[in-house]
Amino acid sequence: MTTSKTYRKIIHVDMDAFFASVEQRDHPALRGKPIAVGHAGARGVVATASYEARKFGVHSAMPSSKARELCPQLIFVHSRMRHYQAVSRQVREIFERYTDIIEPVSIDEAYLDVTVNKIGASTGLEIAKLIKQNICEELGLIASAGVSYNKFLAKIASDYRKPDGLCVIHPDQAIEFIDRLPIESFWGIGPATAKRLHALGIQTAPQLREMSLARLTELFGKAGLTYYNFVRGIDDREVTTYRERKSVGCEETFSQDIRGKAIEQALESVIEELVRRVNKQNFKGKRLTLKVRFPDFTTLTRSSSGQEYLDNIKNVTQAAAKLLDNVTVPDTGIRLLGLSVSKTEQEIRENTLSQQMRLFD
Numbered sequence: 001m002t003t004s005k006t007y008r009k010i011i012h013v014d015m016d017a018f019f020a021s022v023e024q025r026d027h028p029a030l031r032g033k034p035i036a037v038g039h040a041g042a043r044g045v046v047a048t049a050s051y052e053a054r055k056f057g058v059h060s061a062m063p064s065s066k067a068r069e070l071c072p073q074l075i076f077v078h079s080r081m082r083h084y085q086a087v088s089r090q091v092r093e094i095f096e097r098y099t100d101i102i103e104p105v106s107i108d109e110a111y112l113d114v115t116v117n118k119i120g121a122s123t124g125l126e127i128a129k130l131i132k133q134n135i136c137e138e139l140g141l142i143a144s145a146g147v148s149y150n151k152f153l154a155k156i157a158s159d160y161r162k163p164d165g166l167c168v169i170h171p172d173q174a175i176e177f178i179d180r181l182p183i184e185s186f187w188g189i190g191p192a193t194a195k196r197l198h199a200l201g202i203q204t205a206p207q208l209r210e211m212s213l214a215r216l217t218e219l220f221g222k223a224g225l226t227y228y229n230f231v232r233g234i235d236d237r238e239v240t241t242y243r244e245r246k247s248v249g250c251e252e253t254f255s256q257d258i259r260g261k262a263i264e265q266a267l268e269s270v271i272e273e274l275v276r277r278v279n280k281q282n283f284k285g286k287r288l289t290l291k292v293r294f295p296d297f298t299t300l301t302r303s304s305s306g307q308e309y310l311d312n313i314k315n316v317t318q319a320a321a322k323l324l325d326n327v328t329v330p331d332t333g334i335r336l337l338g339l340s341v342s343k344t345e346q347e348i349r350e351n352t353l354s355q356q357m358r359l360f361d
Helices: 018-026 064-070 081-095 124-139 151-160 171-178 191-199 205-209 213-220 222-230 261-280 313-325 345-358
Strands: 010-015 035-038 046-049 075-077 102-106 109-113 143-148 166-168 247-258 287-293 299-305 334-342
Touching: 010 081, 010 124, 010 151, 018 035, 018 046, 018 081, 035 064, 046 064, 081 102, 081 109, 081 124, 109 151, 124 143, 124 166, 143 151, 151 166, 151 171, 213 222, 247 261, 247 287, 261 313, 261 334, 287 313, 299 313, 313 334
Parallel strands: 035 075, 143 166
Antiparallel strands: 010 109, 010 143, 035 046, 102 109, 247 334, 287 299, 287 334
């Protein structure tokens, strides 16, 4: 007698144009119109754009000035982050009707493991439909959902038919589905990695699958194993209900490009805010990353790790000054300056080991 393999039931839920949709829900006059949540000034950036605005090419992280060029009738709305967080909690309460195994990815998306669920549903599709219906009827918002047997495919499925999408990728259909995707659709393959793969003649999933694990690891390190598995529909990551904070950061976009002494003064201000946040979160990390954006929106980062925790003005200032010395600032100056403290890989490993040992105490 043969037995069929039992697969996990994973759902990825993504709120469609979340901030913009909340504003259109709360302000009926905005419905059906192209809107952008963000600052409309010359130095502003779009946080989220409604789907009406996206038809013109407006998207998140776009300079507001560029967004206005693409869509002259664009309506800017100021962000209300606390309100969006409150709505996000309402969405979370809906998830909890079906499972407690919930992994928030951001304020507007999450993974759910519904293999064993609170309503005894036999399929993830049934629960995904109910969640979408609950969100629509109770909160007046639209969500897209993807269902599959692992996180990678559930995420791809949720993106597949946006907005208001619902897609299921069955284990028997996974490879066929993956083979229709450009490599840019794979988690972890951003523009830089895609460019490297294109230079190697790799544009599609079947072409990527032809590369050996040894070659992918040689080219991309640990990420090579991830690409090797994903293109075969393999992803063993669990839906984790606890996500350890791995970094704390802050940044400032200046109303005018800054130069010379103004950069040093701005850095001091960012350092003070970073240290305040680090201590408020009781966060411990030894890696500092500097982020600099120039007027042409070119962005670069510099990082370093030391032996001391970066939780006081002195340590952060010393590390940040060295990083800034390695940045060549153009005559046009700097548009944005940011700093973040994160854990080194060794710290993460030590913390993981400590958690595992506590299980046996």
